[in-house]
Amino acid sequence: MAAIGILNLHKRRNAVDRIYRERLTLTNLRDTDIESRYRLDRESIVYLMRLIGGDIRKSGRGRSIDPETQVLVTLRYMAKGDFYSETGDVHGVSRSSVCRIIHNVVTSINKRLHNIRFPRTNEDILHTKVMFQRSCGLPNCLGAVDGTLVPIIAPKQNEEAFVSRTGCHALNVQAVADADMRFTDVVCRWTGASHDEMVFDNCGLKEHLEATNIGYLLGDSGYPLKPFLMTPYLHPGSPAEERFNKAHKRGRVVVERSFGVLKARFRCLSKSGGCLPFAPEKSANIILCCFKLHNLCLERGLPLPDISSDNDDSQTPGEFINECGRGGIQRRNELTQLFSR
Incomplete structure (x- = not known):
């Protein structure tokens, strides 16, 4: 017993006291610093904390990480694309905690925040069409569709399928934007080698537009001409055809600008921020979360960031001359007649 007591005393003498680092809080940051570091303003961060607080509440044991710190850590990573260690150092948490926090917060935001909605009601459909007609002169347009590449780390399985035309591993993310640069539909489950046309052909939105005939989307020449997809x-x-093309370009450019704003806001999605160091499934969750936060920023009137010139990563358009159905040609001809005068 004496020997055991001496051994325990020796362990206590050689034990290293745990060091607790100071953690940032919203109360000791200026408004300008908050928007610069986290891309959201103070009120929007508080809104997120209330929205998902029940999912990420602290455990109550020791120095467990409070919901505010968890939200700030996640937003900081998505805004800057930092290394885990740098994000952790800024907020006083360990590298392993950063990894766990990001996925918990992202999962909760995707579960609780529902602001990516394609217009379905008559009121929403009419509003979307009116805004597009004001911006480019094309009636009955419901949005502009395009794909963008988001770099990810090379996956362990089926690696070649994720190699994009740029030579990097990526996910090909399809999105539809309205005239206000708000994303109304997002698909982020396809590999970087997938072509934009194939992604659209296998999405639920294509089936919805085809079945309902409520309007059409604008796409580049990488898509086939259809009654619900104008190229x-x-x-x-x-x-008249030249004027149609100019109007089409004015309408379609909104989705390219939306991607630019998205990646300028959340550098973790941009090649300037490196790549997402996660498996494809977890990367897709983070991508979707960034799209939702982009819409939240628009809803709350936050200023748009400067768009850099390194966001042109969409696929090179191809020519789908043989895939132009009669219905698509007829609808485009009818629209072109509007520009014949």
């Missing part, structure tokens, strides 16, 4: 003339042969 530009590859070789315009009249002034």
Whole structure:
């Protein structure tokens, strides 16, 4: 017994006291610093904390990490694309805690925040069409569709399928944006080698538009011409067709600008922020969360960030001359007639 007591005393003398680092809070940050570091303003962060607080509440044991710190850690990573160690050092948590926090918070936001909605009611459909017609002159348009590449770390399985045309491993994310740069539909489960046309052809939105005939989307020439998907003339042969192409470009550019704003806001999605160091499934969850936070920023009127010139990563358009159905040609001709005067 004496020997055991001496051994325990020796362990206590050689034990290293646990060091608790100071953690940032919203109360000791200026408003400008909050928006610069986390991309959201103070009120929006508080809103998120209330929205998901029940999912990520602290355990009550020792120095467990409070919901505010968890939200700040996640937003900081998505805004800057930092290494875990740097994000942890800023907020006084360990590298392993950062990894766990990010996925818990992202999962909760995706579960609780529902602000990516394609117009379904008559009121929403009419509003979307009116806003697009004001911006580009094309009636009955419900949005602009395109794909963007988000770099990820090379997956352990089926690696070659994720290699994009740029040579990096990525997910090809399809999104539809309205005239206000709000994302109304997002698909982020396809590999970087997947072509935009194939992604659209296998999404639920295509089936919905085809079945309901409520309007159409604008897409580049990488998509086939359909009654519900208008593409530009590859070789315009009249002034009316040229004017249609210009109007089409004014309408479609909104989705490219939306991607630019998204990646400028959340650098973890941009190649300037490296790549998402997660498996494809977890990367897709983070991507979806960033899209939802982008919409939240628009809803709350936060200023748009400067768009850098390194966001042009969409696939090179191809020519789908043989996939232009009669219905698509007829609808485009009818729209072109609006520009014949």
